[in-house]
Amino acid sequence: MGTVAAVVSLAACATPSPPPAPVVAPAADPAPTPVPASAARLLPEVPAAQERPVAPPSVTDPAIPREQRIAAFVDYAATTYGIEPQRIRDALAQAEYKQSIIDAITRPAEAVKPWRDYRQIFLTPARIDGGVAFYRDNRAALERVSAETGVPAEYIVAIIGVETFYGRNTGSYRVLDALYTLAFDHPKRAPFFAGELAQLFALAKEEPQLDLLTLKGSYAGAMGMGQFMPSSYRLWAKDGDRDGRRDLLTHRPDVFASIANYFVVHGWQAGGPVVARATLDPGREEFVPDSLQPVHPLSELAARGYRPMAGEPLPTDPATQGATVVGLDGDAGREQWIGYRNYFVITRYNRSPMYALAVHQLAQAIRAGADGAGATP
Numbered sequence: 001m002g003t004v005a006a007v008v009s010l011a012a013c014a015t016p017s018p019p020p021a022p023v024v025a026p027a028a029d030p031a032p033t034p035v036p037a038s039a040a041r042l043l044p045e046v047p048a049a050q051e052r053p054v055a056p057p058s059v060t061d062p063a064i065p066r067e068q069r070i071a072a073f074v075d076y077a078a079t080t081y082g083i084e085p086q087r088i089r090d091a092l093a094q095a096e097y098k099q100s101i102i103d104a105i106t107r108p109a110e111a112v113k114p115w116r117d118y119r120q121i122f123l124t125p126a127r128i129d130g131g132v133a134f135y136r137d138n139r140a141a142l143e144r145v146s147a148e149t150g151v152p153a154e155y156i157v158a159i160i161g162v163e164t165f166y167g168r169n170t171g172s173y174r175v176l177d178a179l180y181t182l183a184f185d186h187p188k189r190a191p192f193f194a195g196e197l198a199q200l201f202a203l204a205k206e207e208p209q210l211d212l213l214t215l216k217g218s219y220a221g222a223m224g225m226g227q228f229m230p231s232s233y234r235l236w237a238k239d240g241d242r243d244g245r246r247d248l249l250t251h252r253p254d255v256f257a258s259i260a261n262y263f264v265v266h267g268w269q270a271g272g273p274v275v276a277r278a279t280l281d282p283g284r285e286e287f288v289p290d291s292l293q294p295v296h297p298l299s300e301l302a303a304r305g306y307r308p309m310a311g312e313p314l315p316t317d318p319a320t321q322g323a324t325v326v327g328l329d330g331d332a333g334r335e336q337w338i339g340y341r342n343y344f345v346i347t348r349y350n351r352s353p354m355y356a357l358a359v360h361q362l363a364q365a366i367r368a369g370a371d372g373a374g375a376t377p
């Protein structure tokens with residue numbers, strides 16, 4: 001959720017939707033449905049989690065001189081989170097502008113990669129084997145969290161694998177420098193990052209084991225194995241080992257519980273399907289939904305020519321559980337996917353549809369390896 005999630009906007013609030021229309025599972029009814037796709041009624045959206053606070057215009061308006069914005073930030077953070085203003089001023093006096101952070105955030109490599117190249121980054125033997133080893137090393141803690149939350153352990157491991165290669169790349173920037181740079185010298189995303197900078201001060205107050213001046217993270221200010229932004233840390237991190245602290249920098253049980261909780265608060269459905277490979281009927285046009293929300297009944301998707309391939313996962317209750325569709329350019333040409341509710345939930349960690357599919361496929365590979373021959377070391 002660090003590098004990419006941080007630079008895209010947050011989810012819109014869920015909007016009220018009509019009650020779901022009855023639908024027929026496509027696997028049980030391969031005949032074309034008489035309902036025109038355009039007339040299909042949408043299922044309810046997955047409700048948004050708690051919104052992250054953003055900084056006010058007095059802090060972020062680029063027309064206001066920088067020193068004045070910083071002074072406004074001190075007032076905003078001090079007032080909002082009950083922090084001594086001088087403490088904020090002292091810390092900001094030690095923050096450094098880093099041009100490399102601006103360079104990094106204005107160069108989003110993922111935006112231009114097709115799926116066949118994106119997938120190659122994450123579905124490598126090294127990352128799969130690393131995930132299997134990580135799973136085995138942490139099996140008890142992972143499976144405890146999984147039993148408590150309904151989030152399969154392999155998805156927790158896959159997030160850690162994609163975000164930081166199992167903790168090897170958690171970031172080398174001071175979080176203070178990253179958020180200071182992006183809050184005051186990156187106007188496009190200043191409301192978000194100044195909000196995160198204020199949250200960093202609040203976090204340091206709540207979790208005194210974190211040292212504001214030495215805390216390291218990504219160039220976007222994301223921390224630890226799971227790359228939690230300060231707001232995610234404050235809102236959704238969990239004390240997995242129950243020692244009274246939420247430590248995402250050094251305590252793996254806290255990391256596992258926090259990633260699982262992030263999924264839970266964003267709507268994870270225990271036991272639900274994630275994504276299915278689909279066919280698109282010959283001659284049919286690709287459907288490009290307005291959002292990744294799983295609001296399309298499978299009957300509507302069937303009317304549009306989309307069907308899960310044989311043997312692919314189906315929802316347990318097609319009347320209430322919808323999906324979205326995603327078309328991607330894979331190794332063997334165009335691929336069509338049907339993404340269910342849990343696929344959407346993974347995109348709350350990072351808004352890229354390819355990210356969610358990479359996490360899913362890495363999770364599947366890790367699960368197969370962890371269950372495979374020699375699973376017990």
Ligand SMILES: [Ca+2]
Binds near residue numbers: 240243244245246247
């Ligand atoms: Ca803890």
